[in-house]
Amino acid sequence: MTTLRSGQVTMEAMAKKKAARKVRVRFRHNRQARRRDDDWTRRYNADEPALDDTARTESVRAKGDLSRKRTIIVDGDDLPAVDEAAWQSGIVVKVHGLICYVHTPEGAAWECTIRRVLRTMLIESRSPVSVGDKIWFSDQSETHDGANIGVIERVAPRTSNLSRRDRRKREHTIVANADQLLAVVSIAEPRLRPHLVDRYIVSALKGNLRPILCFNKIDLLQDELTADQEELPGHALAVHEVIEEFRLLGYPCLCTSATRAIGIEELRDTLAGHRTVLSGQSGVGKSSLLNAVQPDLQLRTQDVSSETQKGRHTTTLAELLPLDVGGYVVDTPGIRSFDLWSVEPGELEAHFVEFLPFIPQCRFKDCLHQGSEGCAVEAAVENGHISERRYFSYLKMLSDV
Numbered sequence: 001m002t003t004l005r006s007g008q009v010t011m012e013a014m015a016k017k018k019a020a021r022k023v024r025v026r027f028r029h030n031r032q033a034r035r036r037d038d039d040w041t042r043r044y045n046a047d048e049p050a051l052d053d054t055a056r057t058e059s060v061r062a063k064g065d066l067s068r069k070r071t072i073i074v075d076g077d078d079l080p081a082v083d084e085a086a087w088q089s090g091i092v093v094k095v096h097g098l099i100c101y102v103h104t105p106e107g108a109a110w111e112c113t114i115r116r117v118l119r120t121m122l123i124e125s126r127s128p129v130s131v132g133d134k135i136w137f138s139d140q141s142e143t144h145d146g147a148n149i150g151v152i153e154r155v156a157p158r159t160s161n162l163s164r165r166d167r168r169k170r171e172h173t174i175v176a177n178a179d180q181l182l183a184v185v186s187i188a189e190p191r192l193r194p195h196l197v198d199r200y201i202v203s204a205l206k207g208n209l210r211p212i213l214c215f216n217k218i219d220l221l222q223d224e225l226t227a228d229q230e231e232l233p234g235h236a237l238a239v240h241e242v243i244e245e246f247r248l249l250g251y252p253c254l255c256t257s258a259t260r261a262i263g264i265e266e267l268r269d270t271l272a273g274h275r276t277v278l279s280g281q282s283g284v285g286k287s288s289l290l291n292a293v294q295p296d297l298q299l300r301t302q303d304v305s306s307e308t309q310k311g312r313h314t315t316t317l318a319e320l321l322p323l324d325v326g327g328y329v330v331d332t333p334g335i336r337s338f339d340l341w342s343v344e345p346g347e348l349e350a351h352f353v354e355f356l357p358f359i360p361q362c363r364f365k366d367c368l369h370q371g372s373e374g375c376a377v378e379a380a381v382e383n384g385h386i387s388e389r390r391y392f393s394y395l396k397m398l399s400d401v
Ligand SMILES: Nc1nc2c(ncn2[C@@H]2O[C@H](COP(=O)(O)OP(=O)(O)OP(=O)(O)O)[C@@H](O)[C@H]2O)c(=O)[nH]1
Pocket: 216, 217, 218, 219, 220, 256, 257, 258, 259, 260, 280, 281, 282, 283, 284, 285, 286, 287, 288, 289, 300, 301, 302, 303, 304, 311, 312, 313, 314, 315, 316, 332, 333, 334, 335
């Protein structure tokens, strides 16, 4: 039976009761040595797992000192059922080591650890708690001098997922539950690389996010861009063509300057009421743009190295920030777009919107459009229906998956 601390059985618990079963989870190795009344601050500073089982609600059956496993009762989801009477809901705004910073719908700030059994399960399913996750937590403030300290008991299923892969090619969520991805690139310093934009679009679509493109530092070209378009100098013309190409594909494109306040109104309107994650290379101006939209955010920014034209990785933690205009944004550290990657080769074509009309006409069903005979996508490139740049970008991505 699902055990609820309050003794009250919720609708969800009722629905899941049948599926409840016992599982064996491992004890932490140093468990026997633990002191229950450890000092919170010391453990917090040491980044140790803290408080995660000080108020256990599962039934525990340990077999003496030698037991390395305990039996707990969970529902069919492998997670304890939501205890609406005893828990509060919130959203994770920042994750630092084992501490999750949580805001409640009323705007209260809490610091939470994750209950051990939940953490074990999340690690096993490779989905640790991330910024943007909606969670349920239990209140531990009584044992912590009234400070807002809690333990995360349950994570809600995600509606979207911006993820990256680690060196072992495993997927990690950077931000959960956003509805749009603002891919920020700079037209110079660091220089514009359209292939990266293609990658951000694929990552967004794969994670169920609406891609929006933001071409920042437009001031660096402003003088050229205001000239008659026919007389645009080489670099400005190239930038103009890149932006036009993405516009024609149907992606919303913003041209902004954080330093000269160009396009900021439009950006604010785009963000209002949405849950937006910003991503882009270090130094493109993500934090600067957010400061321009809402100056009281006071996010730290730093100049781009004049030698390498690279950013200095100023933002180091993804952080969810509520906006005055409604909704929230997540400022992220510059994400190397090559990390943003967990797409299967066969999946890739679906994220190139202009390929879609041609794919059914390829001679072979599983065609990867790499120059095979009877490939309708390649024919479309030759006939000018698909741009060569986008097609080569596709091939480059394909070679990386
Ligand atoms: N000329 C110009 N410079 C800008 C603009 N926006 C930002 N910058 C400058 O670019 C540099 C980097 O800006 P940040 O906002 O720190 O960049 P970021 O994308 O947040 O970088 P990370 O936090 O490292 O990922 C700063 O020196 C900014 O002043 C812009 O629109 N025009």
